[in-house]
Ligand SMILES: C[C@H](O)CC(=O)C(=O)O
């Protein structure tokens with residue numbers, strides 16, 4: 001197994017233990033984390049993200065409480081990884097610089113700082129703090145389908161100027177289809193030149209995670225996210241094991257062992273998944289209507305509570321263009337639908 005980053009044409013980053021937190025309703029155990037990190041590390045994955053689904057400090061009433069304190073999970077991941085670096089996610093306004101310092105003290109080596117695709121300026125202080133802490137820095141422009149490639153590149157520039165080393169086009173809704181993804185990546189690559197890398201984070205709501213990742217690579221992305229068994233919000237992320245197999249077939253060096261990853265998917269992750277990510281009606285509507293993937297479980301819960309269809313809630317969330325942090329509006333919409341039903 002190669003551990004020289006320069007020997008990889010593309011770096012596959014695994015987010016099963018962070019984006020997968022949404023699909024697991026934030027119920028990861030320490031054993032889940034240890035087993036998954038060990039398997040990913042054995043496969044040669046060099047960056048593994050571990051946090052609450054909504055990042056540091058995400059364990060709240062609005063987003064959903066974690067079963068196990070994420071700091072305990074981060075410490076376990078750091079303890080288990082022999083070669084891989086552990087990354088944490090931070091959404092400014094939810095996670096703080098104090099949370100970041102604590103994660104760095106626990107041994108996290110990278111932070112991925114996520115903002116809505118038009119709000120990169122709120123990340124400036126956090127990138128500065130991360131660089132001061134000696135962390136590798138990555139920026140996430142979430143719900144990228146809501147911006148044009150040109151506007152996204154300008155937002156990425158704010159992150160790079162603040163100290164970000166790789167800016168991701170994040171398809172939070174799984175709404176980007178083929179050129180939608182590659183044109184956004186290409187715009188960021190053109191903007192940054194060799195000042196920063198570009199990454200791509202896909203969701204499978206319309207089933208384009210892997211295809212978009214290949215096009216993103218061809219457009220210049222050099223870090224690509226995946227999750228084992230697609231474990232992630234909505235219909236899940238691009239499966240890491242499928243990315244590895246696909247890139248190998250294309251002759252693109254990832255430095256990871258696809259067979260070890262497939263074994264990890266089958267025998268480590270699949271047995272603990274409580275709800276397999278699927279392209280069902282609700283998640284397809286998310287991709288179609290451009291709805292944040294992590295709204296899925298919130299919509300399903302509101303649907304059950306108010307006896308209204310989850311996919312109808314999600315259509316309305318898409319029409320209203322709600323963004324991350326507006327989870328409470330899902331209940332508002334469910335109440336509207338219930339009132340309309342009761343009025344006949
Ligand atoms: C906080 C979000 O879950 C980040 C992410 O993975 C996405 O927007 O997609």
Ligand SMILES: [Mn+2]
Nearest residue numbers: 019172201233
């Ligand atoms: Mn995601």
